[in-house]
Amino acid sequence: MTEIFGVPTQALFGQLLIGLINGSFYAMLSLGLAVIFGLLNIINFTHGAQYMMGAFAAWFLLNKAGVGYWWSLLIVPIVVGATGVIIERTMLSRLYKLDHLYGLLLTFGLALVIQGLFRNEYGSSGLPYQIPQELVGGYNLGFMFLPKYRAWVIVASLVVCVATWYVIERTKLGAYLRAATENPALVQSFGINVPRMITLTYGFGVGLAALAGVMAAPIYQVNPLMGADLIIVVFAVVVIGGMGSIMGSILTGFMLGIVEGLTKVFYPEASNTVIFVIMVVVLILRPAGLFGRER
Amino acid sequence: MLTGTRGILVMAALFAIAPWAGLYPVFLMKVLCFALFACAFNLLIGFGGLLSFGHAMFLGTAGYVSAHAAKEWGLPPEVAILAGTAASAVLGAVTGLIAIRRQGIYFAMITLAMAQMIYFFCLQSPHTHGEDGIQAVPRGKLFGVLDLAQPLVMYYVVLAIFLAGFAVIYRAIHSPFGQVLKAIRENEPRAISLGYDADRYKLLAFVLSATLSGLAGATKAIVFQLASLTDVHWTMSGEVVLMVLLGGMGTIFGPVVGALVIITLENYLAPFGQWVTIITGLIFVVCVLAFRRGIVGELAAWLERRRA
Numbered sequence: 001m002t003e004i005f006g007v008p009t010q011a012l013f014g015q016l017l018i019g020l021i022n023g024s025f026y027a028m029l030s031l032g033l034a035v036i037f038g039l040l041n042i043i044n045f046t047h048g049a050q051y052m053m054g055a056f057a058a059w060f061l062l063n064k065a066g067v068g069y070w071w072s073l074l075i076v077p078i079v080v081g082a083t084g085v086i087i088e089r090t091m092l093s094r095l096y097k098l099d100h101l102y103g104l105l106l107t108f109g110l111a112l113v114i115q116g117l118f119r120n121e122y123g124s125s126g127l128p129y130q131i132p133q134e135l136v137g138g139y140n141l142g143f144m145f146l147p148k149y150r151a152w153v154i155v156a157s158l159v160v161c162v163a164t165w166y167v168i169e170r171t172k173l174g175a176y177l178r179a180a181t182e183n184p185a186l187v188q189s190f191g192i193n194v195p196r197m198i199t200l201t202y203g204f205g206v207g208l209a210a211l212a213g214v215m216a217a218p219i220y221q222v223n224p225l226m227g228a229d230l231i232i233v234v235f236a237v238v239v240i241g242g243m244g245s246i247m248g249s250i251l252t253g254f255m256l257g258i259v260e261g262l263t264k265v266f267y268p269e270a271s272n273t274v275i276f277v278i279m280v281v282v283l284i285l286r287p288a289g290l291f292g293r294e295r
Numbered sequence: 296m297l298t299g300t301r302g303i304l305v306m307a308a309l310f311a312i313a314p315w316a317g318l319y320p321v322f323l324m325k326v327l328c329f330a331l332f333a334c335a336f337n338l339l340i341g342f343g344g345l346l347s348f349g350h351a352m353f354l355g356t357a358g359y360v361s362a363h364a365a366k367e368w369g370l371p372p373e374v375a376i377l378a379g380t381a382a383s384a385v386l387g388a389v390t391g392l393i394a395i396r397r398q399g400i401y402f403a404m405i406t407l408a409m410a411q412m413i414y415f416f417c418l419q420s421p422h423t424h425g426e427d428g429i430q431a432v433p434r435g436k437l438f439g440v441l442d443l444a445q446p447l448v449m450y451y452v453v454l455a456i457f458l459a460g461f462a463v464i465y466r467a468i469h470s471p472f473g474q475v476l477k478a479i480r481e482n483e484p485r486a487i488s489l490g491y492d493a494d495r496y497k498l499l500a501f502v503l504s505a506t507l508s509g510l511a512g513a514t515k516a517i518v519f520q521l522a523s524l525t526d527v528h529w530t531m532s533g534e535v536v537l538m539v540l541l542g543g544m545g546t547i548f549g550p551v552v553g554a555l556v557i558i559t560l561e562n563y564l565a566p567f568g569q570w571v572t573i574i575t576g577l578i579f580v581v582c583v584l585a586f587r588r589g590i591v592g593e594l595a596a597w598l599e600r601r602r603a
Contacts, residue, residue, distance in 0.1 A: 109579025116572035236408040276412035
C-alpha cells in the first residue's frame with residue numbers, strides 16, 4: 001500500500017474527503033452568518049438550530065408527506081426561511097437600536113427553545129435519512145472510493161457559495177445590499193425599502209442554513225442537537241476569516257474543514273480543538289481575521 | 296435600599312437565618328455558589344460592558360483543579376479551593392489577553408470558542424475522568440478544625456466565601472478602578488483620550504472576574520464533592536448570562552436574585568426534562584424583548600419613579 005508521511009494514502013484521502021464535506025458545511029453556515037451580520041449587525045446564534053430544522057423538515061417531508069430529497073432542497077429553505085422572516089419581524093426588528101449584544105442573547109434564547117422542543121419530541125438519538133436513489137453508489141478513482149452523494153455535496157455547496165458571492169458582489173441587488181450595510185439611512189432616502197431588505201436578508205441567511213441542513217441529513221444523522229456544537233465551530237471559523245468579506249468566509253470554511261481532516265490523520269487527539277487553536281493564533285497575529293478589515 | 300452597605304448587611308442576615316427557616320443547606324449552598332459566579336460575571340458585563348460567552352471554563356476548571364487537589368493530592372479544603380481559584384486566574388489572564396484583542400460580538404464569540412476548547416480538553420484529559428467526572432471528593436476539615444462534613448458548618452463557610460467575594464466585587468465597583476471601567480464601557484475612545492490604558496483595565500476586570508468565578512467553581516466542587524463536564528459546557532456559560540440578565544445587569548444585587556430564581560426554577564422543573572431548556576430559552580427571549588433592566592433594575596426604576 002502506498003504511504004505519504006507514514007500514513008496510508010487511503011486514510012489520508014478518506015479524511016481529506018471528510019474534511020472537505022465538513023468544510024462545505026462550515027462554508028455555507030459561516031456565509032449565512034456573514035450575510036446576516038453584514039446587514040443586521042446581529043450574530044445569529046439560532047443558526048445551528050435553523051440548520052437542524054432544515055434537516056428535520058427534510059425528514060418530515062420524506063416520512064410524513066412522501067416528498068423526496070430534490071423537492072426538499074427547494075421547499076425546506078423557503079419554509080424555514082419563512083420562520084426566519086417571522087422571527088425577524090416580530091422580535092429582532094425591535095432590537096436594532098440597542099446594543100448588538102442583545103441580538104446575540106435573543107437568538108441564543110431562541111436556539112435553546114427550538115432545540116428543547118425538538119428534543120422533547122424526538123429525544124437525542126438520530127433519525128436516519130436515506131440517500132436519494134440517483135446518488136447511491138460511488139466512483140472508484142483508483143486511489144480512493146468517492147461516494148456519489150459526498151461528491152454532490154461538495155459541488156453543490158461550492159455552487160451555492162459562489163452564486164451567493166456573485167449576487168452580493170456583482171448584481172444590482174447586491175449593490176443595494178452592500179450600500180445598506182454601509183449606510184442604511186442614505187440608501188433609504190433613495191427610495192429603497194431597507195427594512196424589507198433586512199427582513200429578506202435574514203430570511204435568506206436562515207434559508208441557507210436550512211439548505212445546509214437538508215444536504216447534511218443523509219450524511220449525519222438527523223438529531224435535535226446536530227447544530228448545537230457545530231455553531232460554535234462555525235463561530236470560530238467566522239472569527240478566523242473575519243466577517244468583512246463574503247469570499248473570505250467561503251474560503252476559510254473549506255480551508256478549515258481540510259485542516260481539521262488532516263489533523264484527524266496526523267494527530268487525532270487535537271482534531272476537536274485544532275480550529276480553536278488556529279483561531280487563537282490568528283487573533284494574536286492578525287486580530288481582524290484573515291480576510292477582515294478592522295472597523 | 297438597593298445599594299450600599301445596609302443592603303449587604305440585610306442580605307447577609309437573610310442568608311444567615313435561611314437554613315433555620317426551613318430551606319435546605321445544600322440548596323442554599325448551590326444558590327450561593329451560583330450567586331458568586333453570577334456576581335463575578337456581572338462585574339464584566341455590567342460594569343465593563345464585556346459579554347463573555349465562555350465563563351463556564353473558569354467555573355469548571357477551578358472545580359476540576361480543586362477536586363483533584365483535594366482527592367488525589369489529599370490537600371486540605373482551603374488549599375484545594377485556593378489552587379482551583381489560582382488556576383482560573385491564570386486561565387483568565389491567558390484567555391483575557393487573547394479575547395480583548397476584539398470587541399463586542401467578536402469578544403463573545405472568541406470567549407465561547409476558547410471555552411469550547413477547554414471543554415474538549417477536559418473531555419479528553421485522563422485527570423478529569425471524562426463523562427464520570429471526579430466523584431467522591433472529600434470535604435475535609437477547614438484549617439484542620441472545622442469539619443465540613445457537617446452541612447451547617449459547610450453552609451456557613453460557603454456563606455463566608457460568598458460574602459468575601461461579594462465584598463471584593465463591591466469594593467472594585469466603587470473604587471476609582473470601577474469608575475474608569477464604567478467610563479470605558481460608556482465611551483472607550485474618550486477614556487483612552489483621557490489617558491487611560493483601556494486594554495489594561497479590561498484585562499484586569501477580566502482576570503478579576505475569572506478568579507472569582509473560579510472561587511465559586513472551586514467551592515462548588517468541594518460542596519457537592521463532584522467536578523463534572525456540566526460545569527465546563529457552554530450551556531453553563533449561557534446559564535450565568537441568563538442569571539445576570541434576569542436579575543439585572545449592572546446592579547449590585549441583581550445577580551444574586553437572578554441566581555436564586557434560576558436555581559429554584561431548575562429545582563422544581565428538574566423532573567420535566569427538556570422543559571428546563573425550553574423555559575430557560577423563553578426567559579432569555581422575554582428578558583431581551585421586554586425586561587432588559589432585570590428584576591432588580593426594574594424594581595430600582597419603580598422606586599425611583601415613586602419617589603419622583
